[in-house]
Amino acid sequence: MSDRWDDCIIIGAGPAGLTAAIYLARFHLSIRLFDCGSSRAATIPCTRNHAGYPDGIAGPDLLARMLAQAERYSAVREQVAVTRIAPDGDHFTVTTDHGHYAARTVLLATGVVNNRPDIDPALHDRALAAGLLRYCPVCDGYEVTDQRVGVIGTGDHGMREALFLRGYTSDVTLVAPDAGHQLDPACERALDEAGIVRIDGPCGGYAIEDDRLAFDTARGRLAFDSVYPALGSVIRSRLAIDAGATASDDGCLEVDAHMRTTVPGLFAAGDVVKGLDQISHAMGEAGVAATTIRNLLSERAPLRR
Incomplete structure (x- = not known):
């Protein structure tokens, strides 16, 4: 077990996870960004409906830009696979193929896999x-x-x-x-x-x-x-479900308006949540989740510089 307690561990480095990393890093919070390298956005040859790119942008290029922006504020993407999230009092133990980590909150942004x-x-x-x-x-x-x-x-x-x-x-x-x-x-x-x-x-x-x-x-x-x-998809929500989070019959995680799952301190954003599977939507949800995480941590202990 790492002796470092992070404010938030983000699981998934697609548009939702990277947006959350940008927000949380700019909130001066300590975060870890775990990524197994299988974002669905990385398979997009070119998206032309994402605002701000009139000529379109390839999914890998968009992810690279977002990661560079997160890294500018000291976020670090760690290429590990998460195998378990375990609530433990007012924090979580996150198990990966590289060890165990403790965090006060967790944000799941693992998305889906197309059949x-x-x-x-x-x-x-x-x-x-x-x-x-x-x-x-x-x-x-x-x-x-x-x-x-x-x-x-x-x-x-x-x-x-x-x-x-x-x-x-x-x-x-x-x-x-x-x-x-x-x-x-x-x-x-x-x-x-x-x-x-x-x-x-x-x-x-x-x-x-x-x-x-x-x-x-x-x-x-x-x-x-x-x-x-049109063969459906596999929702990658098992980590949260095994931790006690409620999901729909098809596996989409149930969240409130602030992207909180039914497990206190466990958040979800992006395609793993039921809704419109769009990059812009995932990014918006991540912004909401990250801000709620910041405010939750501030309620537990005032954030000061």
Whole structure:
């Protein structure tokens, strides 16, 4: 166990975690920033809806800028994996693959992991970089305006993603990932009214062909200008849940308006919390969480210079 008591340990160095690090460091608080190096933002080829970057910015570049800003105020990113958060009176013991650490508060900013189609990892990354494979229509639906778009998914989630994309293009096809579609009559009616084609799976044989992403379906081989997997995601909230925090059925942590979980002193921000999975939203939540952490610590012992 480290003999240092930090004011806050931040777990995750994506947009939420880095924003919190900037705030907390500028509050003159002692912090640790633990990062296992798997921020979803690092996979973004270019985001064009993040305010302040009219020409867009790549996810890795944005993270690098944010880290440099945090480091300017003496924040240090430590590349370790956290395995456990344990409440212990008015502080926490955080266990990592590098040892145990004590903190008065903890902020979880671990985000989510997208469920991917069954596609070769190297091909996946090539298609993602080329804009042939996309995961966030809120972020980049504009870029597929009037293009031929495929959505891999079914059920209510697949239907909602296809309908959302229908606002950008009239050519949307919903393809079931495994076999036949699992759509109730209301979903089928909504898709029909929107003119969205439905095709059964399974999907396979992915390849880039003539600058399109092509794959096999029950109706033969199809190719699209861009494909959106609507396969859900894994919420990385287990650390907080195991520490006693309440989460929704899908794993999103429940927080109040100040980003406090149901465990006193444990905060959460970003995609690990139920809400809009957007960089700007995650950053706003982190700012709220960091300010609340500062005020909580000040209530326990006045902060003075």
